Amino acid sequence: MTTLDEQTEQRLVAAETAVRSDPTRVRSLFPAAGRDIGRTRTAPGAAPGEVRLEDVVRVRLLATLGEALAEDPDTLAREVADLYRFGDAAERRAVLLGLATLVDAGRGERAALLVHDALRTNDVRLVAAALGPAGAALLDADAFRQAVLKCLFVGVPLDLVAGLDQRADAPLRTMVASYADERRAAGRAVPDDALTLLDPAGPDAPTQES
């Protein structure tokens, strides 16, 4: 995990202490974390894997909330769902990134709803965050395949998809192959990620002739 500078760390530790003594404090600390604790000082970009300081800060707050409410998984699941529901895109992204660390809330049905919500958007930053460890843990085989296909469509690099190596199966390859056929029929390039998935050895792999 990324290390924060000393002042950011101090502000974050103070916020974590506040959440431990009163978990409802997360409702105001989590949205304000960017301004009050630390954030990357460029405007948010459109790159699906852009790493921002506020993501790291918010994921830590979420983990702290998980510890504070470890004995009360129901309340934890509700708080996390509310942070997502009432969050802006940056807050939602952080909830998705931290979801898998929340053992009880993160593996429940309610957590899966958040991942599905994010996958219905076309915001590649949310799609990418949903397909981190949370997506790997929460999506069934059909949903996972659809999500991978969506990544190819909207331009989320597949190396951001957790668990792809283990979960890429024959039905997924069939779907990707037909997507590749459609692209070729339209005279359009097939994304490298699709080619790699179809042929893990890759076009550059040594062949018999060469």
Place this chain on the structure above:
Amino acid sequence: MRIFDPHIHMTSRTTDDYEAMHAAGVRAVVEPAFWLGQPRTGVDSFIDYFDALLGWERFRAAQFGIAHHCTIALNPKEANDPRCTPVLDLLPRYLAKDGVVAVGEVGFDSMTEAEETAFTRQLELAGEHGLPAMVHTPHRDKLAGTHRTLELVAAVGLPAGHVLVDHLNEVTVDVVDDAGAWMGFSIYPDTKMDPHRMVAILERRGLDRVLVNSAADWGRSDPLTTRQTGDAMLAAGFSDDDVDRVLWRNPVEFYGQSGRLLLETPQVKATDTFEGSSVLRGERAS
């Protein structure tokens, strides 16, 4: 020419507009929450709209290299519908978001009592959240609406420098100027204010506290009138620095009072991953 459009409704615009704006020099916009043309009938419609301003639209702008911020409010027209006014109770949640740089558009449409109640409450909210306020002046009875606006601002106790009074013209500019508030001018293709009238106002009273916007939306409007105004300023003998002041530094100064503006466009590799990154920096924002 770098341009910050301080008032534009990108939700109603296309990706072609984003491309043309970037080509013309637009690098930052503020999108005020407003009426959608079709009246809303309930609070949930506002919630989805606010979420879009803070989510999808911000992302769309980022794809074109344009920094997007918004202002949040119950607009004056819908302040008259009792099905919509409960959204006032939900505003504090949104005013706490990083992407929100002012309360707005607030103000008057038909100068009703309901409008005045919502307007006053939202000016108070601006003060409570340390945010500037962005005020729409009515199309009809504009001078009276502008006077009443300035009275309410004074009554609530918001510093005039935290208030932008928008859609001004030759008739309403001086009263706002005298009050010490910021003056917004919406440059339209054929009504309200045009680039040459704008230049004449700048020649007469100078560049202080003036913001120029396109206010482009779903009606007949043009997202490039900011650029046209910059060109008209240069043609009239203003310097590049003057243009930069009006089209960039003034909006940065006004909305910067929120402490929330992030204007530098990021340079990232698409393959950056969440963990183990080296690009993070720990500065506290403004």
